[in-house]
Amino acid sequence: TEAGETIRATLFPGDGIGPEIAESVKQVFNVAGVPIEWEEHYVGTEVDPRTESFLTWESLESVRRNKVGLKGPMATPIGKGHRSLNLTLRKELGLYANVRPCNSLPGYKTRYDDVNLVTIRENTEGEYSGLEHQVVRGVVESLKIITRQASLRVAEYAFHYAKANGRERVSAIHKANIMRKTDGLFLKCCREVAEKYPEITYEEVIIDNCCMTLVKNPGTFDVLVMPNLYGDIISDLCAGLIGGLGLTPSCNIGEGGICLAEAVHGSAPDISGMNLANPTALMLSAVMMLRHLGFDDKADRIHNAILQTISEGKYRTADLGGKSSTSDYTKAVCDHI
Amino acid sequence: TEAGETIRATLFPGDGIGPEIAESVKQVFNVAGVPIEWEEHYVGTEVDPRTESFLTWESLESVRRNKVGLKGPMATPIGKGHRSLNLTLRKELGLYANVRPCNSLPGYKTRYDDVNLVTIRENTEGEYSGLEHQVVRGVVESLKIITRQASLRVAEYAFHYAKANGRERVSAIHKANIMRKTDGLFLKCCREVAEKYPEITYEEVIIDNCCMTLVKNPGTFDVLVMPNLYGDIISDLCAGLIGGLGLTPSCNIGEGGICLAEAVHGSAPDISGMNLANPTALMLSAVMMLRHLGFDDKADRIHNAILQTISEGKYRTADLGGKSSTSDYTKAVCDHI
């Protein structure tokens, strides 16, 4: 796709600080000369009966057509009769894998300087089935569903990703000593896929032990693949190791080759519209989108510009202890491109 | 109970390194003049039909009678037709709360020096129900059960503990934004109990956010209370912050006032019998048992002796980077009493 045509991509600026940080991405893409034309879609102001949520049918169609998109934070309005925006996107677009590379940022000091791993989270089932009920008064149950199909799909993606990115090891995270059948099936699927990738080392790590090792020696991990809730927990833990959700990119891989890159932090309504937000996570997510499209050269240039700006430390937003506005930091990144 | 009588307590030395580290505790107790008479029980060599596990009925009866005990690591033998030793103990003794104080050890350097928190884990239900089945081929489900009774009981214990130990805040950890009914009921119970303790600040923290905050700023937490699996994950994460399971004590509170203190690390068969094991976690667990019995004075003396020995750094076992044998380290602790 590096050949001169223009790519159409969907952009969900999202709520709160979303539009400001999306603006930053647009500026950076302009300066880098990325040939992308955005189809912008905002969260609707009323429930669309076709999506049962505040997302419009048209916005979902846009992603399905373009197969590539970028998403800012979306806060689900409170109330009944509609679905969570994030969960609706995952379900409707079949976003089966959430991929989060997590690397220590040179120059931005945390307690860890050796984080270099990728979490790959199953994104559609498990503890997120939504199936719950009261058995009798005071006794409730919720169902965790694991399927062979979704487990194979995410395992395939994890090994494919590891191979394509020169990674050496895939660790499946589980609690199959307790949930023998559900997590057991997940592991069985991972093992089946692992056999097809003899060049990748495969191991299985129990989630409690995994979390302990992550806080002691995150450098021991490479690619981690896991059911939905463990992925939710571990991906945020890993983000914490390198400084938080304001610095970690993610992208969601969906049915039919969809790639929806996403900043997973909140919409920070308290600082919305004040030119204070940190656009780094959305920029880095946009870089993942570029790599997915094969724009590796532009991705590298933007990625390096972000790393350099943060590393130099002159322009940093308040959440990183700096004094820069969103626009000054964005300009600094642009100047480094 | 400081009044001169002898207390009978059950001792499960456990497997692997268990007997060696149990020996260390006995020595330390002797030197400190703790008036405890141990009833020692080993894991059986065959399944006891009355417990459906390798635990003997007599050993469970011993804990029920004494209401206080200390437990080393127990590896469940592999095979069918019997239950996990740890899960059997929890179930049969109604061990509803697992309590783990987690404090940075002065002089033993990790990436964190400001950890001072306590995790309180519901220990009997949730994701550990054991209820799982295959719905159709390739689709399996497991049931997470939350009951009002068990949630109230562990919440009561957490607030009681916080108050008795001069703690200021209790954080309930959950994922009620996804598991609205199960984790929702857990939170509802915590809120009910919180109302009875107006002097304790109560807050609710989503588990992914909790793990991120723990690795960034563990100092923000005080007492954490949570359902079974979250407790399993977070208590090991917290242990990692201060150096691992070899350094963290725990105790289980059970029905009828049972207190079973427990080292939660493994039985380390690779170094078993070699006089290399670290008895610290079991010693610190024994200290928790002493506090439970009201032997605060002896508990303080032993606790300080352990902290001083580790802090001086001259006698440390191999897992802490030292060269001491179990017996030399134990002797050093005894000398500090």
Ligand SMILES: CC(C)[C@H](C(=O)O)[C@@H](O)C(=O)O
């Ligand atoms: C907002 C919430 C539903 C979501 C999740 O639990 O998946 C979030 O934590 C995430 O990781 O994207």
Ligand SMILES: CC(C)[C@H](C(=O)O)[C@@H](O)C(=O)O
């Ligand atoms: C051994 C295993 C069953 C156990 C658990 O999951 O509870 C362990 O991890 C623990 O925390 O005591």
